[in-house]
Amino acid sequence: MNLAPTDRGADGTVVPDREKDARDLLNLTALALGARDIASGVTPTLEKLVRDTAAGGSAYFQADRRLLAFRVRAATGEMPQTPGMQAVAAHGLPGDTPLMVALQGSASPLFYDDTRLSPDTLGFPELGVASLAAAPVRDAQGQLLGAFLMHTFEAHVWQREEATLFSMISSTIAALAGRLVAEEEVRVTRESALRALGLALEARDGETQGHTDRVTSLAVRFADRLGWTEQQREALRWGAYLHDIGKIAIPDAVLLKPGLLDPEERASMCSHVQAGVRFAHALQFLPPGALSVIQDHHERWDGSGYPRRVAAQAISLQGRLFALCDVYDALTSPRPYKAAWTHERAISEIRTQAGRQFDPALVEPFVELTETVSTGPGQDA
């Protein structure tokens, strides 16, 4: 991949070790492919590109979801010091830039030896870019994920070896970007599924959303304090967010009844746990820890809860932890049949219930958590 034509082996001088060079690139490729983000994965390969070609600099631009702009996600080498280029660095290239439109329609990389001579590179001479190579980066469905560029400050005729190296690196970037975009899409899809279900529940029971947001936040902070891993906290967060989702299935006459429920209505209301577990099972991505919250959030330490009426360690830790958060928020919030309790009164009640309703080992850590929360960071500074 070395471009210098120093292949003078016969007279005893150094022959460039092209095999080693190619192997280095393979190693860089392997490194890039395993990366956790675009910048760390792509930067070492961009550095190699700048080292081994005439390019003064190179950058990867990622498309935003609606292709309104392409933003710099990784860059190496020198960028032209022009106001226009500073604007590009800050705001990206608009999706209707002629170059981006050309890349949209192109299956392979495009090479411009002189940016003044092609309508595709309109605007680039003013940026200080004299010659340019640009590759589209697509996902498996052919959708444009981004654009990979290298440039020179003086006019330059791109060589075959430079084009080969550029193409190879662009395929590595495509693989990495494709995986990262798909992983991000998984996250967005999961969150939006939770959000849609949350909205559906809220539409039935207007009171719910504030409660859901508060207990979710409280539960996650509790888990954080207890040293749970990120994965465990994430499962808890999903479970907390969905803990009452089964209420969607409860008839209005019960769900919205202002007074006390009679035994039959109460049984109907309690069935929200099983209904919630059923909906949650349909969300195949929910980890067991999330299901545990939904299943166990009305169980009690002494076995007097529902629906399984299990006691102590037979209740999942997620369920025991969440029950504290859920009850604390219910006590300190106003309800049609009661005013909001003060923090002190709620904590006193929760302490009384240690070993009855609640896991006694969790009560004091929970009290400490709420003391931290009610003081609030910086409030006494």
Added chain:
Amino acid sequence: MNLAPTDRGADGTVVPDREKDARDLLNLTALALGARDIASGVTPTLEKLVRDTAAGGSAYFQADRRLLAFRVRAATGEMPQTPGMQAVAAHGLPGDTPLMVALQGSASPLFYDDTRLSPDTLGFPELGVASLAAAPVRDAQGQLLGAFLMHTFEAHVWQREEATLFSMISSTIAALAGRLVAEEEVRVTRESALRALGLALEARDGETQGHTDRVTSLAVRFADRLGWTEQQREALRWGAYLHDIGKIAIPDAVLLKPGLLDPEERASMCSHVQAGVRFAHALQFLPPGALSVIQDHHERWDGSGYPRRVAAQAISLQGRLFALCDVYDALTSPRPYKAAWTHERAISEIRTQAGRQFDPALVEPFVELTETVSTGPGQDA
């Protein structure tokens, strides 16, 4: 990467073109990275591996979601002709196979020169595998996605160059598998979000699910017949599945009322369109075509529908197409206030409504579709 030590340049014989060899591998890597499935992406690289190393054969095993087994997804070269190996080809390797347990705990590839000498390769001598190399394939979070194996039929001491090539190819497989698994996860997550919302709606209105499944299937077949692309059909399918999702927000007194609705109740019922659009907006992955179905499925060609009361082409094509399917299914199904109409009576009514309720250009193609459906493929054979 050529293993034969034929580096005899000085005496005039052929020097293996190692640079070209490495470049070939890079090209194979680029090809693999862009593949749409594991087998087509991985097979050419496996072939190179078998060509350039002592391996008699090579295979990629993919983990099922709960790691109960690893199943062959791509294989090349010769497999041992033993009954044990035939079982592996058919059923995969159990997740508790010692080799798989060893890979679970390993960050890098494992090399076994003699499978009789390591507890990790217990069972492999009986399969006819004398020496073995195995690499774990992980996603970015470190979860095991699969295992990449190569084997020989005679004992063999794996060489450094073979190990390098094997490691490089395993990183390519990891990148491809990581992307494909993430893309599959996106699909599963989307489907399960739809399923959970569908269950939530069904819990409120038991009648709904049969209707939803039938109109979704009918709409997709209609679009197929009209030559819509796969992406367009997918958007339609999601929209059809969710078209009544807003009914979750309608009070029981209206939603479940057995008799006719008074004007106020009717307005409440009609609000399910806006509520549905709101829920659907939260599902960020829904394409515009899906939202169009939800938004427009009660509009009418002559402008007398709701909620926007737009006419003709101002109604999305998705909405116009779906309205036909929705009404046809309502007519041919029993309701509390009417028996199911026959196919003939429903079609006659739909033809009467061409240019009133329905897009006249769609009515005859729809009639043809339902004639095909009601005859059914193969029923008159």
